Amino acid sequence: MGIDLTTHYLGLTLKNPIVASASPLASTIAGIRQLAASGAGAIVLPSLFEEQIRQELAASEQLIGVGADSHFEAGSYFPPSVAASDVPRRYLDLVAEASKAVEVPVIASLNGTTVSGWVDYAAQIEAAGAAAIELNVYRIATSASATSALVESDCLGLVMAVRASVRIPIAVKLHPYYSAFGALARQLDAAGADGIVLFNRLYAQDIDLVRLGWVKDVALSHPSETRLGLLWLSHLFGRLSHASLAAGTGVETSDDVIKYLLAGADVVMTTSSLLRNGPGHISALLSGVENWIKLRDFKEVTEIRGLMRDRTPESDTERRERGGYIRSLTTYRGPYVTG
Numbered sequence: 001m002g003i004d005l006t007t008h009y010l011g012l013t014l015k016n017p018i019v020a021s022a023s024p025l026a027s028t029i030a031g032i033r034q035l036a037a038s039g040a041g042a043i044v045l046p047s048l049f050e051e052q053i054r055q056e057l058a059a060s061e062q063l064i065g066v067g068a069d070s071h072f073e074a075g076s077y078f079p080p081s082v083a084a085s086d087v088p089r090r091y092l093d094l095v096a097e098a099s100k101a102v103e104v105p106v107i108a109s110l111n112g113t114t115v116s117g118w119v120d121y122a123a124q125i126e127a128a129g130a131a132a133i134e135l136n137v138y139r140i141a142t143s144a145s146a147t148s149a150l151v152e153s154d155c156l157g158l159v160m161a162v163r164a165s166v167r168i169p170i171a172v173k174l175h176p177y178y179s180a181f182g183a184l185a186r187q188l189d190a191a192g193a194d195g196i197v198l199f200n201r202l203y204a205q206d207i208d209l210v211r212l213g214w215v216k217d218v219a220l221s222h223p224s225e226t227r228l229g230l231l232w233l234s235h236l237f238g239r240l241s242h243a244s245l246a247a248g249t250g251v252e253t254s255d256d257v258i259k260y261l262l263a264g265a266d267v268v269m270t271t272s273s274l275l276r277n278g279p280g281h282i283s284a285l286l287s288g289v290e291n292w293i294k295l296r297d298f299k300e301v302t303e304i305r306g307l308m309r310d311r312t313p314e315s316d317t318e319r320r321e322r323g324g325y326i327r328s329l330t331t332y333r334g335p336y337v338t339g
C-alpha cells in the first residue's frame with residue numbers, strides 16, 4: 001500500500017507536503033501547470049509588491065487629477081517591466097487563471113512592510129480566486145531609529161490589516177533576524193495568521209573586488225541553511241494555538257524535506273532546488289520522502305511530523321540551547337587542535 005502524504009496547511013487539504021515557493025517558475029500558466037504536473041501539493045505565486053500597487057494607485061490618481069504631485073519614490077529602483085503600472089492588474093489575471101488551471105491550491109503572495117492603501121489589494125486577490133495569501137514581510141530595518149519593538153509592532157499591524165480585509169487564510173513569511181522569534185510567532189498566531197513560513201532569505205549583496213562595485217545577484221540556497229529552520233520549527237511545533245508551520249529554505253534533496261517534517265513543518269517549500277534541477281525535481285523529492293517513511297514502517301506523513309520536536313519544558317529551552325551550544329564548541333576536534 002502507498003504512503004498517505006495528505007497534509008493540512010492553513011486549513012487547506014494538500015495531497016502532499018511539498019509546496020513550490022514563490023519564484024519565477026510560477027509566473028506563467030505554463031510554468032504553474034508544470035509545477036502541478038510534477039506533483040506540487042500547492043503553488044505560491046511570485047510576489048506582488050507593495051511598491052507596485054502604490055505605483056498603480058499613484059498613476060490612477062494622476063489620471064483623475066488627484067495628487068498630481070504624487071511621486072512614486074521606489075519606481076526608480078525597479079527594472080521598467082516591474083515598475084509598469086499595470087502589473088497589479090496583470091497579477092490579478094494570473095491569480096484568476098492559475099486558480100482555474102490547476103487542481104492544487106494556488107497561494108498568492110503580497111510583499112510589503114507598511115500599512116496603507118495597498119493592503120486593500122488583498123481583497124481583490126481573494127476575489128480573483130486565490131486559495132490563500134502569503135504575506136512576505138521583507139524588511140531590513142537599516143534605520144537606526146527603527147527599534148525591534150517598532151519593527152515587530154509594524155509587522156503585527158500589517159498582518160492584522162490584511163486579516164481584516166480577507167476571509168481566506170493568510171501565511172506570514174519572515175526572515176529569521178528578529179531578536180525573539182518565538183514571541184513574535186506567538187503574537188502573529190494570536191493576531192490571526194494561519195501559518196508562518198520560516199524562513200525568508202535575505203539577498204544581501206557581495207563586493208566585486210575587481211570592479212569595486214556591489215554585486216546584486218541571487219545566490220541560490222544551500223542545505224546547510226536548513227539548520228536555523230530546524231531549530232525554530234522544533235521549538236514552535238505544538239506551541240502555537242492555531243498557525244501551521246512551513247519550512248522555507250535550503251531544500252535540495254528528500255533528506256532535507258524529511259528533516260523539516262521531523263522538526264515540525266506542516267509543509268516544506270522549495271525554490272532553489274527547482275531552479276537548479278527543474279520542476280520535475282518535485283517528484284524525486286516526493287518519492288524520497290515516501291521511501292523513507294515506508295522503510296521506517298510508518299503509513300502516513302502525519303506520523304513523522306514533529307517527531308524530533310523539542311520536548312524540553314518551555315521554561316528550560318533556553319538553558320538547553322546554551323548547553324548544546326557549549327557542548328558543540330568545546331568538543332570540536334580537528335587536525336590542528338592540540339590537547
Ligand SMILES: Cc1cc2nc3c(=O)[nH]c(=O)nc-3n(C[C@H](O)[C@H](O)[C@H](O)COP(=O)(O)O)c2cc1C
Nearest residue numbers: 021022023046047136221248249250251270271272
Ligand atoms: C529568483 C528568485 C525569485 C524569488 N521571488 C520571490 C517572490 O517573488 N516572492 C517571495 O516571497 N519569495 C521569492 N523568492 C524566495 C523563494 O520563494 C524562497 O523563499 C527562497 O528562495 C528560499 O527557498 P530556497 O532555499 O528553496 O531557495 C525568490 C527566490 C528566487 C531565487
